[in-house]
Amino acid sequence: MTEDALLAEMRALQDNVPGITGTAVASRDGLIVRADTGGVDPDNLAAIAATWLALTQRMSREVGQGTLREAMTRSTGGYVAVYAIGASAVLVVIGDEGLDVTRLHRESTATREVIEALLSGPPVSARTA
Amino acid sequence: MSARSWGPADGPLGPLDQALRDCAAARFSGELHVIGAPGGMICLADGAVSAIETPWSPSPEVILLRSGRVTSADWEAAFTAATVARGRLSDELVTRGLVGAGELEAVLRTALADAMFAFAAGFVDTCRAEAGTPDFEMPLTPGAEADGLVAEALRRMEVLADFPGPPLHARARVTAAPRAAARRETTPDDGHDGALALIDGRRTIRDLAFARGRGLYVTTLEVARMRGNGLIAVPAADGQHPGDEDGDPQRKAAAVGPTAAGLPRRHKDRPAQPKRTGDADGRSLPAVLRLLRPRADGGPQAPRTVLTSNELGGM
Amino acid sequence: MGTSLQEALHQVLAAEGVRTVALIDIASGMVVRFVGEPNPGLATAAVSLADEARAARGLLGPRPGGDLEEIAAVTDSGLHLSRVLLDKPGEGFLLFVDVDRARANIALASLRVGQFAPAVLA
Numbered sequence: 001m002t003e004d005a006l007l008a009e010m011r012a013l014q015d016n017v018p019g020i021t022g023t024a025v026a027s028r029d030g031l032i033v034r035a036d037t038g039g040v041d042p043d044n045l046a047a048i049a050a051t052w053l054a055l056t057q058r059m060s061r062e063v064g065q066g067t068l069r070e071a072m073t074r075s076t077g078g079y080v081a082v083y084a085i086g087a088s089a090v091l092v093v094i095g096d097e098g099l100d101v102t103r104l105h106r107e108s109t110a111t112r113e114v115i116e117a118l119l120s121g122p123p124v125s126a127r128t129a
Numbered sequence: 130m131s132a133r134s135w136g137p138a139d140g141p142l143g144p145l146d147q148a149l150r151d152c153a154a155a156r157f158s159g160e161l162h163v164i165g166a167p168g169g170m171i172c173l174a175d176g177a178v179s180a181i182e183t184p185w186s187p188s189p190e191v192i193l194l195r196s197g198r199v200t201s202a203d204w205e206a207a208f209t210a211a212t213v214a215r216g217r218l219s220d221e222l223v224t225r226g227l228v229g230a231g232e233l234e235a236v237l238r239t240a241l242a243d244a245m246f247a248f249a250a251g252f253v254d255t256c257r258a259e260a261g262t263p264d265f266e267m268p269l270t271p272g273a274e275a276d277g278l279v280a281e282a283l284r285r286m287e288v289l290a291d292f293p294g295p296p297l298h299a300r301a302r303v304t305a306a307p308r309a310a311a312r313r314e315t316t317p318d319d320g321h322d323g324a325l326a327l328i329d330g331r332r333t334i335r336d337l338a339f340a341r342g343r344g345l346y347v348t349t350l351e352v353a354r355m356r357g358n359g360l361i362a363v364p365a366a367d368g369q370h371p372g373d374e375d376g377d378p379q380r381k382a383a384a385v386g387p388t389a390a391g392l393p394r395r396h397k398d399r400p401a402q403p404k405r406t407g408d409a410d411g412r413s414l415p416a417v418l419r420l421l422r423p424r425a426d427g428g429p430q431a432p433r434t435v436l437t438s439n440e441l442g443g444m
Numbered sequence: 445m446g447t448s449l450q451e452a453l454h455q456v457l458a459a460e461g462v463r464t465v466a467l468i469d470i471a472s473g474m475v476v477r478f479v480g481e482p483n484p485g486l487a488t489a490a491v492s493l494a495d496e497a498r499a500a501r502g503l504l505g506p507r508p509g510g511d512l513e514e515i516a517a518v519t520d521s522g523l524h525l526s527r528v529l530l531d532k533p534g535e536g537f538l539l540f541v542d543v544d545r546a547r548a549n550i551a552l553a554s555l556r557v558g559q560f561a562p563a564v565l566a
Contacts, residue, residue, distance in 0.1 A: 018167060018184035018300065018335060038331050076194055076201040096339045097191045100167075100184035196534070230448035232530065232565040235537060238476050239469050271447075281474055284487070288473075343534060347471040 005118050006034045013111045019099030021078070024092040025085065025115060026050055033119070037094060049092045053082045070105070083108055086116040135256040141286055142245075142279065143253035149275035152176055152258060159260040165253040169244065172263045177272025180265040181244035185251060185299050185335050186345045189233075189240045189267050195342025199227045219267045237269040243344035245282040250299055250345070285346050292353040297334060299345060301363045303352060304330040309360045324351045328361060452564040453479045456541060459556040461548030463522070467564065468538040470494045470528075476537070483542060493526050493538055514557075516550060523550050527561050539564055 010023040014036070022037030026046035035042030056071035072081040078096040081104065085091050091112055093104065133151070135144035148161060153176035161171040169183030182188065193199045199207075199222065211221040219237075223230045289297065305328045327340050338348035355361045446454070449467070456465045457480045466478035466486060473491035483489075493515060500512045515538075517524040523543040530536045539561050543553040 015300070019339075021331075021336060038329065076204065096336065098184045098187060098335070098339050103184075192534075229566040231452055231563075234447055234449045235467060235469070235476050235565065239472065239474060239534075242472070242474055285472070288491075344472065347534070350472075 002118055003034060006115060007036060009111055009114050009118065010034065010036050013093070013107055016107045017095075017100055017103045019079075019095040019097075020093055020104070021096050022094040024049070024094075025119075026090045026092065028054070028088055028090065033089060040094065045092060046090075049082050049090045053084060053090045056082070057084065070108070072101075081108075083112055085112050086120060089115070089119055091115060132260065133258045137254055141249040141283065144256050145248055145253045146279060148256040148258065149178075149279060153275050157258060157260065158262060159258060160263050162257045162259065163248060163253055164255045164257070165248070165251060167247055167251045169248065172265050172268060173275075174268070174270070174272050176275070178241055178275050178278060179268035179270060179272040180263075181241055182265075183244050183247050185247035185338075186240070186244040187339050187342060189236050191339060192236055192240060192342045192344075193228065195340070203227050217267070233267075234269070237267060238273060239344065241269060241273050242278055242281045242285075243346050245278040246285045246344075246346045247299070249282040249286050250349075289346075289349060289353065292357065294353075294356060297349055297352055297356075297363055299335045299349070300333045302330060302333050303328050303337065304362045306360055306362055324348070325355065325360060334363075448566070449477060449564065450479065452560065452566075453477060455563065456539070456557060456560045459548070459553070459560075461544045461546075461553065462541055462556075463544055464540075464542040466490065466540040467529075468494055468526070468540050470497050470535040470538060480542075486540075489524065490538075490540065493524075493540060497526070497528060497538060498535065514554065516554070518545075518550070521545065523548075523553055525550075525553055525557055527557050529561060530565055537565070 006025060010025065014020040014023055022035075022040055024035040024037055024042055024045055025033040026049050027033055028050050030047040030050040032042040032046035035045070037045065052071060053068075057068045060066065060068040068084065070081055070083055072079055076097075078094065079099045079101070081093045081095070083091045083093075091108070093108065095104070135148040135151075138144040138147065140146055143165065145163060149171075151157075152161060152173050156176040158174050158176075159172075161173055163169045163171060163183070167183045167185040169181060171178055172180040172182075187195070190204070194201055194204060203225070204222075204227075207221040207225055207227060208218055210216075211218045214221075219233055222228050223233060228236075305325065309325055309328070324337065324341065327337055332340060334349055334352050335345060337352070338345045341348065352361065352363065356363060453465045453467065456462060462480065464478060464480040464483045464486065467476040468474070468490045469476050471494070473494035475487055475490045478486060496515055497512060500515070504512055512528050514528065515524075515526040522545055523541075525541045525543065526538040527541075528536055529539055539557060541553065541557050543550075
C-alpha cells in the first residue's frame, strides 16, 4: 500500500531527526493525504499548510529569490515547517523546542524525494537505510 | 589554540572528555562543536563552560517556560527589552522579577549538567573547536568547570545503570501499560508528578523531557521508576517491543552504554529499516485515498484520480 | 565578587560552626554549588538527601499546613540540616548545611539557616 510506504517514510524522518513530534503530507488543495501528528487536527493542518506553502512560494518569487526551500515558524512552544513535494503535495513537519533544525534541513531533502516518487509514480518501496 | 579537532575515542563521552580538558588547560574561549548523536555545541569562556546546546536536553528557556515558571508573554517582553537594550536576557529576567538570580543560576547549572549527560548517554564521534566570542542567550557567567560537569554526567550514567532491566535509550518511545490506565483513574496525582499523563506511545523519553520542561536525566529516572512499577513499557535494546499485539517486526533501537568489551557502542540514530506500519494515529484508515498527479499541461492542480482502498489493494 | 547565589551561600557559611554549605537539586541529587570545607562525602550525601526529600514528600502528601520543610540528621561530629527551597521548576532544591556540633546546636543552626534560606534563590 502506498499509504503504508508513505507513513514509513514519515516515521523514518521522525526517527532520524530529534525533536520532530509529528508529520503530515497534504495535497496542494488542502486535503490531508497522510497524517502522523498525534493530537493535531489533520484537516486543519492540511488546509493551513497548503495555503502557507503557496503564499511563501509566491513571496519567494516576488522578491526574486528563486525556489522556496523551506518555510518555518518558530514559536515559544516549537517549530512548524512546510516543504513542497514536487508540484502536487506538501510535507508538514512539527517539532518541539529542541528540534534539530540543521539535521531536519539535511534529512528532509531525501524524504521529499521518496514521497514525491511514492505519490507520482508506480509503487516504490520505502528507503531502507 | 585557535582551531583544533579530536577524533573518535573510547569512553561514554568519546573524545569530548579530552577536548574539554585541553580547552580548560588552554583557557579556550569559543565554540566546541560536538559531532555525534546527539550532536551539539558547547560554548566556552576561559576554558569554562558557559552554555551547551543539544537536541536531547531542554534548554534553560524550555525549562522555565514549560514549567510555567515564566509565562511566554513575560518571556517575550524580557527578550525584546534585552535585545533592544543590547543587554543580557538573564539580567532582564532577574530585573523584572520573573526569576531569582540564584534560582536562574541553579537552573543554568542543572541544565548544563543535563546537556553533558545527554552527550554521555548518546554517542560522541568527533569534536572541533573554533575560537571566538560566541553569543548565547543565557550564558552562565562565570562558566562551570568542565571536569565537574563530566563527573556529574558519569555519576548519572552509573545511577541509571543500577536500575534493573535493559538500558533506556533517550529516543525510545514510551507506552503506557494497561495498569497505568487504572492508576490514572484512582490516583489524582499519578505518583509520578504528571509524567504518566504525557505518555502516549509516540513520545520518546527525550520528547517527554521537553514536553514537561524537565531534564533528560530526571525524565529517564522517572521512566525507569515507572517501568519498575509496571506502569510503562519501553522497547528493549534488541528492538522487540514487549506487548506488541500484532507481532509486527520493530525497528531496532540502539543500546547505550559500553558493550561487554567495554567499548562504546557505535550508535546510529538512523534505523536499520523503516518500521512496518500499523495505523498511525489510532483511527481507521480512510476508505478513499486521493492521489494527485501533476497535469501534463502544467495547469492548476485538481484531483485526477480518486481511488478506493479496494482498487489500491494491489499497490 | 561572586554571583548572588555564591554570596548567599557564603552568608550561611559565616554562621557559627558551619563548615560546608551546598545547594542540592532534589530531582537529580546533583550538588549545584557548594562553599566551605571540601567534603568528600558530600556528593553521596546529596543523592541520599534528595531521595529522602522525595520519599518524605511522597509520605506526607499535600498537606494543609504545607510541605516538607527541613531534614535534620545528627552524626557523631556534626549536624546535617537540609532545608527545602522552592517548588518550580522541577522538584526544588535543598539548602544543605554541615555544622560542627561542638560549636553550634541544632536549634541555633536551624534558625540561622531559616533566616538566610530565602536569599539563596532570590
